[in-house]
Amino acid sequence: MEKYVIQGGKPLRGTVEISGAKNAAVAIIPAAIMVRGVCRLENLPQISDTDTLLHTLTYMGAKVNMINPSTVELDCTHVQMDVLPEDMWVRTRKIRASYYLIGAMLGRFGRARTTMPGGCNFGVRPIDQHLKGLSALGADISLSGGFINATAKNGRLTGTTVYLDKVSVGATINIMIAAATAEGRTVIENVAREPHIVDLANFLNSMGADVRGAGTDVIKIRGVKQLHGGTYALIPDQIEAGTYMAAVAAAGGAVRVANVIPKHLECISSKLREMNVEVEEGDDYVLVRRDGPLHPTNLKTKPYPGFPTDMQPQMTAVLCCAPGVSVVTEGVWNNGRFKYVGELKKMGARIEVEDQSAFLQGVDRLTGAVVRACDLRAGAAMVIAGLAARGETKIEDIVYIERGYQDIVGKFRALGADMRCVDEPDEAQADPACVSAG
Numbered sequence: 001m002e003k004y005v006i007q008g009g010k011p012l013r014g015t016v017e018i019s020g021a022k023n024a025a026v027a028i029i030p031a032a033i034m035v036r037g038v039c040r041l042e043n044l045p046q047i048s049d050t051d052t053l054l055h056t057l058t059y060m061g062a063k064v065n066m067i068n069p070s071t072v073e074l075d076c077t078h079v080q081m082d083v084l085p086e087d088m089w090v091r092t093r094k095i096r097a098s099y100y101l102i103g104a105m106l107g108r109f110g111r112a113r114t115t116m117p118g119g120c121n122f123g124v125r126p127i128d129q130h131l132k133g134l135s136a137l138g139a140d141i142s143l144s145g146g147f148i149n150a151t152a153k154n155g156r157l158t159g160t161t162v163y164l165d166k167v168s169v170g171a172t173i174n175i176m177i178a179a180a181t182a183e184g185r186t187v188i189e190n191v192a193r194e195p196h197i198v199d200l201a202n203f204l205n206s207m208g209a210d211v212r213g214a215g216t217d218v219i220k221i222r223g224v225k226q227l228h229g230g231t232y233a234l235i236p237d238q239i240e241a242g243t244y245m246a247a248v249a250a251a252g253g254a255v256r257v258a259n260v261i262p263k264h265l266e267c268i269s270s271k272l273r274e275m276n277v278e279v280e281e282g283d284d285y286v287l288v289r290r291d292g293p294l295h296p297t298n299l300k301t302k303p304y305p306g307f308p309t310d311m312q313p314q315m316t317a318v319l320c321c322a323p324g325v326s327v328v329t330e331g332v333w334n335n336g337r338f339k340y341v342g343e344l345k346k347m348g349a350r351i352e353v354e355d356q357s358a359f360l361q362g363v364d365r366l367t368g369a370v371v372r373a374c375d376l377r378a379g380a381a382m383v384i385a386g387l388a389a390r391g392e393t394k395i396e397d398i399v400y401i402e403r404g405y406q407d408i409v410g411k412f413r414a415l416g417a418d419m420r421c422v423d424e425p426d427e428a429q430a431d432p433a434c435v436s437a438g
């Protein structure tokens with residue numbers, strides 16, 4: 001199996017270009033099903049999750065024309081439902097964002113049939129708020145044989161007011177997509193405010209929708225009959241940028257993290273500064289430098305603009321190397337999302353997890369080991385730990401990392417890291433806690 005091999009301990013230097021946002025791409029590609037005409041998407045990340053979704057659209061009858069590796073023209077004028085073969089459902093099910101097909105199909109066809117979503121396995125991932133919102137818009141929903149079936153009464157959804165009981169990125173996006181072509185006005189209250197929610201709203205609006213308030217906690221949508229073609233460039237990936245910033249903090253050195261929106265990185269930048277890492281903001285880049293010892297700190301994840309849960313494993317890896325006591329508390333996923341700490345312990349990390357918090361006693365240096373990527377961001381944490389560690393680290397199950405990081409090996413090698421991808425049999429001892437769902 002393919003794995004990453006890292007000889008750690010080399011400081012990182014140079015410039016890294018951040019790709020388009022994964023979580024924006026996995027919402028915008030399904031939303032393109034509702035567009036009648038050619039929709040050109042620029043700054044798309046080249047990762048396996050976007051490949052899978054583009055394949056799904058191709059099977060549905062979309063014309064998918066790659067203009068260059070990060071630009072695609074999609075023509076969904078003639079897409080159909082009920083045409084995906086079983087093996088395509090098996091692939092689609094592996095990504096969490098497949099649930100956006102429900103909102104998009106309901107918006108386009110007035111009915112939907114999709115598989116129950118998979119994605120990274122960090123605990124129970126309910127979709128009750130998605131279903132509540134879509135039902136409120138007039139969809140009859142039933143679950144059977146691992147599939148979700150939904151039908152809009154009278155063939156079209158109807159605008160209404162929906163209050164989300166839990167701030168959910170996925171539910172906000174799904175309801176927003178479905179409501180874009182519903183009859184009348186929809187108000188969604190207590191919504192998530194992540195940058196990719198604003199990006200999706202901007203995408204929908206540039207295709208003729210009328211979505212207002214994205215980025216605040218109330219979104220108002222006036223439904224339009226249909227969406228038309230257009231061109232849209234996705235925002236840069238906040239989490240990919242944060243991952244490279246964290247890697248510099250752990251391994252030391254000085255890196256210009258380019259093609260970013262510094263405002264989206266503010267909470268990560270401030271946390272790194274508390275840890276004795278210099279972060280200087282430019283217009284579309286941040287300069288990250290770490291020469292001295294890391295300082296310990298505490299952090300708690302929260303919905304945006306709070307500290308992102310998708311940066312929690314990477315920051316835990318950095319804090320393992322900060323002498324002193326740090327506490328990392330997970331405030332979004334209620335199982336703590338700490339399945340990966342056993343892997344960091346194999347590298348000499350001193351961590352104890354209790355309920356929603358990890359208590360860390362930083363060490364001077366981690367030591368290379370054979371570890372596994374338990375999920376996408378946990379895998380990124382292993383890369384960071386490997387870059388900082390003394391000796392060789394091998395990371396297995398890298399398929400999870402490649403779901404969300406474009407050319408991670410090439411990008412780190414360009415910064416001077418000794419990292420390569422090799423194909424050899426697995427060696428890591430299976431840790432039952434570190435099992436990914438796909």
Ligand code: UD1
Pocket residue numbers: 023026096097124125126127128129130131166167168169170171192309310332333334
């Ligand atoms: C999205 C991101 C994921 C990130 C998460 C939180 C995508 C493809 N994935 O996931 O990387 O970790 O946001 O920033 O964009 N919840 C419910 N009922 C629901 C939906 C969610 O109780 O119907 C709960 C979840 O269990 C969790 C919390 O709400 O505790 C946040 O989940 P949500 O924001 O929906 O995460 P995802 O959209 O799945």
